[in-house]
Amino acid sequence: xxxxxxxxxxxxxxxxxxxxxxxxxxxxxxxxxxxxxxxxxxxxxxxxxxxxxxxxxxxxxxxxxxxxxxxxxxxxxxxxxxxxxxxxxxxxxxxxxxxxxxxxxxxxxxxxxxxxxxxxxxxxxxxxxxxxxxxxxxxxxxxx
Amino acid sequence: xxxxxxxxxxxxxxxxxxxxxxxxxxxxxxxxxxxxxxxxxxxxxxxxxxxxxxxxxxxxxxxxxxxxxxxxxxxxxxxxxxxxxxxxxxxxxxxxxxxxxxxxxxxxxxxxxxxxxxxxxxxxxxxxxxxxxxxxxxxxxxxxxxxxxxxxxxxxxxxxxxxxxxxx
Numbered sequence: 173x174x175x176x177x178x179x180x181x182x183x184x185x186x187x188x189x190x191x192x193x194x195x196x197x198x199x200x201x202x203x204x205x206x207x208x209x210x211x212x213x214x215x216x217x218x219x220x221x222x223x224x225x226x227x228x229x230x231x232x233x234x235x236x237x238x239x240x241x242x243x244x245x246x247x248x249x250x251x252x253x254x255x256x257x258x259x260x261x262x263x264x265x266x267x268x269x270x271x272x273x274x275x276x277x278x279x280x281x282x283x284x285x286x287x288x289x290x291x292x293x294x295x296x297x298x299x300x301x302x303x304x305x306x307x308x309x310x311x312x313x314x315x316x
Numbered sequence: 317x318x319x320x321x322x323x324x325x326x327x328x329x330x331x332x333x334x335x336x337x338x339x340x341x342x343x344x345x346x347x348x349x350x351x352x353x354x355x356x357x358x359x360x361x362x363x364x365x366x367x368x369x370x371x372x373x374x375x376x377x378x379x380x381x382x383x384x385x386x387x388x389x390x391x392x393x394x395x396x397x398x399x400x401x402x403x404x405x406x407x408x409x410x411x412x413x414x415x416x417x418x419x420x421x422x423x424x425x426x427x428x429x430x431x432x433x434x435x436x437x438x439x440x441x442x443x444x445x446x447x448x449x450x451x452x453x454x455x456x457x458x459x460x461x462x463x464x465x466x467x468x469x470x471x472x473x474x475x476x477x478x479x480x481x482x483x484x
Contacts, residue, residue, distance in 0.1 A: 184376035201332040287484065
C-alpha cells in the first residue's frame with residue numbers, strides 16, 4: 173500500500189466515522205423513543221392500528237412510511253421493533269420500503285430540480301410499488 | 317455572538333429527552349422502564365454499528381462519487397440500466413445532493429427512466445444490510461433486495477413510456 177492509498181484509506185475511515193457520528197443524535201433518539209413506546213404504549217394499540225387484513229395493513233404501513241422521513245437505518249430499527257410487537261410482515265415491509273423510496277419531505281427540492289410532474293409521478297408510483305414489493309417479498313419468502 | 321449550530325437531528329434528540337422528562341414527571345417508574353427497554357434495544361444492535369462503520373469505510377475507499385457520475389453520464393443501453401442500479405445503490409450522502417447532478421444528466425440527454433431507477437435504488441444500502449438481516453434474516457433481506465432492484469427497473473421502464481408519450 174503506497175502513501176496515496178494510505179491517505180485514501182484514512183480519509184475513507186474518517187468519512188465513515190463522520191457519517192456515523194452525524195447519525196448519532198437520530199439513532200440515539202430513535203432507540204430512546206422505541207424504549208419509551210415499549211414502556212408506555214400497550215401492545216393492544218398496534219393491534220388496533222393494524223387490522224390483520226394483509227391488504228389494509230400493507231396500505232397503512234406504506235402510508236406511514238411515506239409521511240415519515242429520515243435515515244434508512246431508523247426505518248429498519250423501527251420496522252424490526254414493530255414486527256416484534258406483532259405487526260404483520262406485509263405492513264412492516266411496506267413501511268420500510270415506502271420510508272426509503274417515497275420522499276414527501278424532499279418533494280419540493282426534487283420537483284424544483286427534476287420537474288413537478290416527474291416528482292409527483294415518481295412519488296405516487298413509488299408508493300404503489302412499495303405495496304407491490306411488500307406483497308411479492310412476503311409471498312416469495314413464505315414459499316421458500 | 318454567533319448562534320450555536322444545532323442540527324434538526326439534535327432537535328429530535330432534545331425533543332425525545334423532553335418526552336422522557338414529561339414521562340418521569342408523570343411516573344418515574346415508567347421512565348426507568350423506558351430507559352431499561354432502550355438499553356436492551358441498544359445492546360441487541362450495538363455490534364451492528366461496528367459492521368456498518370467498516371462497510372461504509374470500505375465503500376468510501378473503493379467507490380468514489382466521481383466514478384459513479386462518470387459512468388452514469390457516458391454509458392448506454394443495458395449497461396446504462398446496470399450503471400443506474402449500481403449508481404443508486406452505491407451513491408452516498410443526502411438525496412438532495414444528487415438532484416443537481418441528475419438535472420445535468422437530464423439536460424445531457426439521459427432519460428427520466430434511468431433517473432427514476434437511480435433514485436429508487438438509493439433505497440438499497442449495502443452497508444446497512446446487517447441491520448435488516450439482524451431483524452428479518454438473510455432470506456427476507458435477499459428477496460427484498462432482489463425485488464426492490466426489479467421494481468426499480470419496472471419504475472424506470474414506466475417512466476420511459478411516460479416520457480415517450482410526452483407525459484413528463
